[in-house]
Each structure stands twice: as C-alpha cells, then as structure tokens.
Amino acid sequence: MIDELANCLNAKQCEICLSQDNYLIMACPGSGKTRTLTYRLAYIADKYKKSEKYNIAITYTNRAANEIENRLLEMGVEMDNVWTGTIHQFCMKFIIRPYAMYSERLKKGYTIIDEYISDSYCRKIAKELGIQCNFSDNPLDYPKVKEEYEKLLKERKEIDFEQILILSEELVCKNKFIAENISKIIRSIQVDEFQDTQEEQYQILAAIVKNNKSINIAFVGDVNQAIYGSLGGIAKNLKQLEQLFQVNIKEEYLSGCYRSTQRIVDYYKNFEIVDTGVFCSRDELKNEKGIIYLNNTLKKKELLDYICNIINKELKLGVPEEEICIAAPQWGLIFEISEGLKKKMPNQNFDAPEISPFKRDSLNPFYLLAKLVYTEPGTNTYIRKKIANEILEILKEEYHISMDEKIDLYYLLRSINSYKNYYEDGMNYFESCVKYVLLQVKIDLKNETELNNTFEAYIQKSKNRIKKYKIENTNVAIKTCFHERHGIVLSTIHGIKGEEYTTVIAFGLLNGYLPYWNYLYDNEKKRVRNQETKKLLYVLGSRAKKKLYLFSERGRTTKNGNDYTMTDELRTVSYEYDQEEGT
Numbered sequence: 001m002i003d004e005l006a007n008c009l010n011a012k013q014c015e016i017c018l019s020q021d022n023y024l025i026m027a028c029p030g031s032g033k034t035r036t037l038t039y040r041l042a043y044i045a046d047k048y049k050k051s052e053k054y055n056i057a058i059t060y061t062n063r064a065a066n067e068i069e070n071r072l073l074e075m076g077v078e079m080d081n082v083w084t085g086t087i088h089q090f091c092m093k094f095i096i097r098p099y100a101m102y103s104e105r106l107k108k109g110y111t112i113i114d115e116y117i118s119d120s121y122c123r124k125i126a127k128e129l130g131i132q133c134n135f136s137d138n139p140l141d142y143p144k145v146k147e148e149y150e151k152l153l154k155e156r157k158e159i160d161f162e163q164i165l166i167l168s169e170e171l172v173c174k175n176k177f178i179a180e181n182i183s184k185i186i187r188s189i190q191v192d193e194f195q196d197t198q199e200e201q202y203q204i205l206a207a208i209v210k211n212n213k214s215i216n217i218a219f220v221g222d223v224n225q226a227i228y229g230s231l232g233g234i235a236k237n238l239k240q241l242e243q244l245f246q247v248n249i250k251e252e253y254l255s256g257c258y259r260s261t262q263r264i265v266d267y268y269k270n271f272e273i274v275d276t277g278v279f280c281s282r283d284e285l286k287n288e289k290g291i292i293y294l295n296n297t298l299k300k301k302e303l304l305d306y307i308c309n310i311i312n313k314e315l316k317l318g319v320p321e322e323e324i325c326i327a328a329p330q331w332g333l334i335f336e337i338s339e340g341l342k343k344k345m346p347n348q349n350f351d352a353p354e355i356s357p358f359k360r361d362s363l364n365p366f367y368l369l370a371k372l373v374y375t376e377p378g379t380n381t382y383i384r385k386k387i388a389n390e391i392l393e394i395l396k397e398e399y400h401i402s403m404d405e406k407i408d409l410y411y412l413l414r415s416i417n418s419y420k421n422y423y424e425d426g427m428n429y430f431e432s433c434v435k436y437v438l439l440q441v442k443i444d445l446k447n448e449t450e451l452n453n454t455f456e457a458y459i460q461k462s463k464n465r466i467k468k469y470k471i472e473n474t475n476v477a478i479k480t481c482f483h484e485r486h487g488i489v490l491s492t493i494h495g496i497k498g499e500e501y502t503t504v505i506a507f508g509l510l511n512g513y514l515p516y517w518n519y520l521y522d523n524e525k526k527r528v529r530n531q532e533t534k535k536l537l538y539v540l541g542s543r544a545k546k547k548l549y550l551f552s553e554r555g556r557t558t559k560n561g562n563d564y565t566m567t568d569e570l571r572t573v574s575y576e577y578d579q580e581e582g583t
Helices: 002-008 011-018 033-047 062-074 087-102 115-128 143-156 161-174 176-183 199-209 238-245 262-271 300-316 331-344 365-373 381-397 409-417 426-440 449-469 475-480 523-541
Strands: 023-027 054-059 082-086 186-192 216-221 250-254 291-295 324-328 488-492 501-506 544-551
Touching: 002 011, 002 033, 011 033, 011 250, 023 033, 033 054, 033 062, 033 186, 033 216, 054 062, 054 087, 062 082, 062 381, 082 087, 087 161, 087 176, 087 199, 087 381, 115 143, 115 449, 161 176, 161 199, 176 199, 186 199, 199 238, 262 291, 262 523, 262 544, 300 324, 300 331, 300 501, 300 544, 324 331, 331 488, 365 381, 365 409, 365 426, 365 449, 381 409, 409 426, 426 449, 426 475, 501 523
Parallel strands: 023 216, 023 250, 054 082, 054 186, 186 216, 291 544, 324 488, 324 501, 501 544
Antiparallel strands: none
C-alpha cells in the first residue's frame, strides 16, 4: 500500500495519508482532496484490516459516498471495516436504530418522512391557519406553522431529516454511554466537504471523539465552495475544531490545480471569498488558452440552438460526451432545456440523474428498491448487497417488521431478480414489482399501515414528478436513470460540485436565479447574496478543464413582467473574454 501511495500521490498528499495526526485539510479545486481522503481511508483500512473497528467517510451527498466506495473497490480494498455515507445515514446506522429506546420521542416507534410529505403537511397546516404560501415560500418560516407541524409529527410518530440530526445529538450528548459505545467501534473518521457541515453534525462527531481521543479524524474541504450556508453549513476554523473535539489538529493546505488551464484558474479565482494563497495549474494542459466566453445579449429563444452548436463543435473536435456539462442555477431551468436538447440531438446521450421519477433518498426503502430493480443483477455486486442489507435493516428497525431467518440480503436480491412481468408503463411495473417482492419476503402491505403509507406517498411523489417535468414513463427510460453515468451531463451548479469536465456550458446566470433569492434592498442581505453568488461562480468555473461558456440570456421575466438581468458578480469582473465561441 505504501508503494501504491508513493506512485499515485504527491509528497504532501502521501505525508497526510501516512501520518497518525488529526487534520484540517484546506484544498483548492483540482488539488486532489478526494483522492487524498480516499487513499488515507484505504491506507488505514489496509493497515488494520484484521480489526473490526470502522473507518468512516462522511460525505455531503450519496453520490460522493458512492464515488469513494467505487475508488476503494477498484483499489482492491477490503470493505469489511469501511463505512461511507452521509451524516443522516451515519446517524441512523450508529445512533438512532441501535439506541432509539433511550429517546422519549423515538422509543415508542418512529418512521422517517421525506421532504415531499413534510412539505405537504406544512402547506396543509398553513392553509388551515389562513396563511398564503407561494410555491417558492417555505411554510416553516412561519412560527405558527412550524409549531403545529412539530406537534403533528409527534402525534404521528414521524421524524424528518432535520430531526434525525437533532435527536441524534440529544442521544449522544445526554447519554454518555451511547457516545462511549460508538467510540469503541470506530478507528477513524474522514469528513469530506467539511465547510458544509451543520452545527449539530459537529456536535455529534465531537461527542463521540471526546470519548475516545485515539480516533483519527480528518476534515477536508474548501471554504470558497461553501455553497450550502443557507442550509446551516459552517466552516469551522482550526481553533474552533480543536476546542470542540478536545484534540490537537494539524492544518495543511493542498495547493496546485491538476485539473484546469492556468487561464481557467485565474478566472475563477476572481470569485474567491477567502484568499487561500496563490495557486497555479500543474496540469499538462496548463498553458493552453482554451475558451472563456461570456454572452449577455443572446435571446432566450436562441439559447437552445446556440448550445446545440457548441456541443456539435466539441464532439467534432473529439471531446467525449461525458466530458461536456450543461449547468444552470436551478433544476427548473435544466428540465426546461433538456426536452429540447433531446429532440434537437436525438442521437446523443444525455445524463441527467435528477430527471427521474425517483428522487434520491437513501433513507427511503422504496428508493433503495428502485435502485435494485433498475440495475442489472451482475453489476457492482458489493453495492447491491449493501443496498439490500440496508433495506432489510430499515424494515426491521424502523417499521418493526419481523423477518423469517431465511430472509437475508441474498433472498431479497433473488426475489427482485425473479420478477419478470414487464409492463410498458414504468410506474405500473415498479408498483407491481415492489408488491411482488414484498410478498416474497412475507410482507403484505395491507397489514403494514406505516410501510404502506410510505409506499403510497413515494408512488404519488414519483407520478407527480413525471407529470410536472414531463418525464418519459417507460421501463427503458427509467432504467437509464440508474445506469452508470453515460452522456452529456445536465445538472445544477450545486449538483456538479466535486466534478470536472473538459467543457462546461452554463446558462441562467441572472440576478434572481443566481442565487434564487433577491436581496437588493437590504445591505446586509445584499452582502450575503454577493458572497453566495461568488461561491457558486467559483464552483462553476472550477469544474472546467479547458472551456467555459457563460450565458446570461435575455427574455426571462418575473411574474410582474420585469426582465431578469445579468448576474452582477459576472458584470463586475474585469476580464478579457473570447469574443466568439470558436476562438
């Protein structure tokens, strides 16, 4: 493993992987932070491979967790003592499921609701209270709605994503033995994208580490990419982390971009919030000019054809489909253009993971079932077994369903693989398949009220997405949503954080869309908006290796008929842009 580290990492990355120190690692885009975190995790897991203590990687998204898992599997790392996932998944596995009986709120049973059910509850409560909420409003911003909502969840023995963190913090902070027990089974914790970590998350991890200071911890991230501040993300500094965790932590910087041209680096550095020092391109293509193109005169009706022309030029130059990304600030804009792209370019593949009937939710057993139903049995056996095991754990621990001893993950997988009653209608097929599989594992939805409610809500949410976003409702189309990434990527700026592409095409870069709130008449809020916008532009620019196309198209109007205008932060950057897309 040491030889492999030396061959794959630079000196600083290798030093971090081999060290027993705790770390706060600040990393600029393209400096190899995910690679370093993964190899550090691999090295510790391999060094103590006979130990049953877990080596944990906590990521902000499921996609990032899957990326780390796949890299570890490709490296041949034995995964028995490795666990990766989001903080919510961590809390469910290590805190809530094993220790729910010590919580007044949880001990009599609970079910987890997703944002779809949560939002429907809140809007119904707001309506009953006579409060008018627009689609873009958050009903929980109204104190009375929030109060009634929390009462309703208690009555129904339900918890939402936010309460997973709150209740987990209560369990580990108020019951010292719980934190002690968990600390005994963990060897190391790596926190990816630490700048997006919420206060409750810090407190949960600190309660565990303080009970076993031999746990090795590492926080990795970039404060300039802290784009989830509106959701409570906090980038704690070294002093704050040391005080909270009560351990010594070493601060290190990963500099040098191994991804982009120097011209791209110089451009997105204009949007830095925190000066991380001079960093330069170390990639082989660093001296290539590439393209940085900004257009704020193109009309909205011309945008689709213009983007198609860029894509065709890139493909003719030999750029692979997977190396082209189309991004926008909001999913609504992506849904709007995706249908047009598919009609204009029927022979091209497009990868839009969110344009699927099934919204990602790895705490929902029916989303997990969908992943197994729509992926081939022989692909990524480790991941399929992990998902099957998670489904069984959810059914037993959260829905309190007793299982026959013979029903294990292999039995569940065989049941899924044996369903052959194909329907042309994708949702009909999925509903029938789920009912068939549940009956195979001796579960009748008629007798499981809570599970049936979750199932019906998930089906309804999926049908609503099909109708709202005009998603193709066939098995073939739905199956492609679960395939390995293949085709030109369509995503939000948030969705492509951590990724890289030869060519990035971004549109909808308008005040009011980037970000979506408008704080023009409040100086403090205007300052916050300015910072949030710069972070998004920093993330966007740093995804491109060679070519960056930016569009602030004209013709979009507000409900009041006012024109959306070019994002101020783009306008104020002094830069010599290429005049034509082919420059």
